[in-house]
Amino acid sequence: MDSETDEEILRATGRALCAHGFADLTIKHIAEESSLTTAAIHYHFDTKEALLTAFLDRSIDRIERQLAAETADPRRRLAQFLDVLFTPPETDDGEFAVALMELKAQAPYQDGFRDHFERFDQRMRQEVRAAVNEGIEAGEFATVDPATVARSVVTMANGGHVRGVALGEEPAETRAVVAAYLAQSLGWAPEVDA
Amino acid sequence: MDSETDEEILRATGRALCAHGFADLTIKHIAEESSLTTAAIHYHFDTKEALLTAFLDRSIDRIERQLAAETADPRRRLAQFLDVLFTPPETDDGEFAVALMELKAQAPYQDGFRDHFERFDQRMRQEVRAAVNEGIEAGEFATVDPATVARSVVTMANGGHVRGVALGEEPAETRAVVAAYLAQSLGWAPEVDA
Numbered sequence: 001m002d003s004e005t006d007e008e009i010l011r012a013t014g015r016a017l018c019a020h021g022f023a024d025l026t027i028k029h030i031a032e033e034s035s036l037t038t039a040a041i042h043y044h045f046d047t048k049e050a051l052l053t054a055f056l057d058r059s060i061d062r063i064e065r066q067l068a069a070e071t072a073d074p075r076r077r078l079a080q081f082l083d084v085l086f087t088p089p090e091t092d093d094g095e096f097a098v099a100l101m102e103l104k105a106q107a108p109y110q111d112g113f114r115d116h117f118e119r120f121d122q123r124m125r126q127e128v129r130a131a132v133n134e135g136i137e138a139g140e141f142a143t144v145d146p147a148t149v150a151r152s153v154v155t156m157a158n159g160g161h162v163r164g165v166a167l168g169e170e171p172a173e174t175r176a177v178v179a180a181y182l183a184q185s186l187g188w189a190p191e192v193d194a
Numbered sequence: 195m196d197s198e199t200d201e202e203i204l205r206a207t208g209r210a211l212c213a214h215g216f217a218d219l220t221i222k223h224i225a226e227e228s229s230l231t232t233a234a235i236h237y238h239f240d241t242k243e244a245l246l247t248a249f250l251d252r253s254i255d256r257i258e259r260q261l262a263a264e265t266a267d268p269r270r271r272l273a274q275f276l277d278v279l280f281t282p283p284e285t286d287d288g289e290f291a292v293a294l295m296e297l298k299a300q301a302p303y304q305d306g307f308r309d310h311f312e313r314f315d316q317r318m319r320q321e322v323r324a325a326v327n328e329g330i331e332a333g334e335f336a337t338v339d340p341a342t343v344a345r346s347v348v349t350m351a352n353g354g355h356v357r358g359v360a361l362g363e364e365p366a367e368t369r370a371v372v373a374a375y376l377a378q379s380l381g382w383a384p385e386v387d388a
Binding site: 023098105107108113118152154155156158162163165167173174184185 | 217288292295296298299301302307308311312315342345346348349350351352353354355356357359360361362367368371374375378379
């Protein structure tokens with residue numbers, strides 16, 4: 001497998017998805033966003049669904065790398081999580097969030113998409129759970145159920161995604177809601193006490 | 195305007211939307227779900243978008259009637275809100291939630307859809323805010339910012355919608371998350387103390 005070509009195809013897929021949306025996306029659109037022919041793209045990915053599943057996997061891998069904790073401090077670790085989740089990608093005008101929402105709406109019909117979203121959900125919840133656990137063990141957070149906190153935070157983040165698309169709301173608004181929740185339930189504040 | 199015919203068309207729109215999804219929905223599909231011809235439907239609604247906007251308005255009106263508080267007790271009022279939000283419609287297998295998610299993904303391109311979702315969002319937040327306010331005034335809830343609680347609850351409900359579609363999660367799971375949040379922030383419990 002030629003991973004450089006795959007990478008070029010997947011980058012072009014992201015651009016074509018933002019420009020045309022899921023329903024109207026064709027391999028031809030993807031070819032137009034790359035230096036490759038439709039035949040070459042078909043050679044690498046059998047179907048549009050296989051291509052989009054690979055595209056989603058690439059997105060999740062990228063976010064997983066961003067989530068990889070750079071700090072042992074549980075407060076900073078939660079702040080980093082919020083940064084990753086609520087900072088929109090550069091050079092993006094919300095189209096990626098819309099395209100992703102369309103793929104979520106297709107998940108009931110596409111097992112590959114659903115598997116992706118489940119894996120991503122578990123990864124996000126695991127990150128919050130781990131940070132909350134550490135904070136409790138360090139005596140920095142109130143004693144709460146880390147799994148409940150994780151599910152609440154991730155559910156609010158899911159809500160922020162749909163609010164951004166349906167209402168045009170800024171990610172920062174949901175970030176503030178999540179921060180208020182963490183402050184209330186954990187005694188969390190983004191800044192570490194000196 | 196013949197409101198009985200409108201009503202038949204909008205009911206047929208709901209069935210056709212669940213069966214075909216937004217992208218593939220045609221006036222012909224709606225005619226097939228009703229006793230009317232495509233010409234008759236076009237006579238009542240100029241475009242597919244006008245029809246879907248009317249369909250969304252009808253859905254919101256129905257939920258607003260369900261939300262109309264039947265009780266003066268703030269605890270019961272919040273419980274009623276959760277009942278309305280997290281009880282899936284009868285004779286539905288999740289298709290309506292998927293169709294609604296597709297319409298949300300179209301909101302950036304359809305002002306009529308966005309207006310609908312904004313109106314619905316305001317109505318939901320208003321309901322939670324009012325119930326929380328009453329509970330605080332009655333000395334039953336902790337003194338919190340009702341607007342923050344309302345936004346948190348509605349954001350989690352939005353998240354529950356997308357989780358149902360993308361992950362196949364049951365509405366009851368998000369309901370439990372919201373109930374735990376209300377218990378923690380307000381001292382709310384669904385049952386009124388005797």
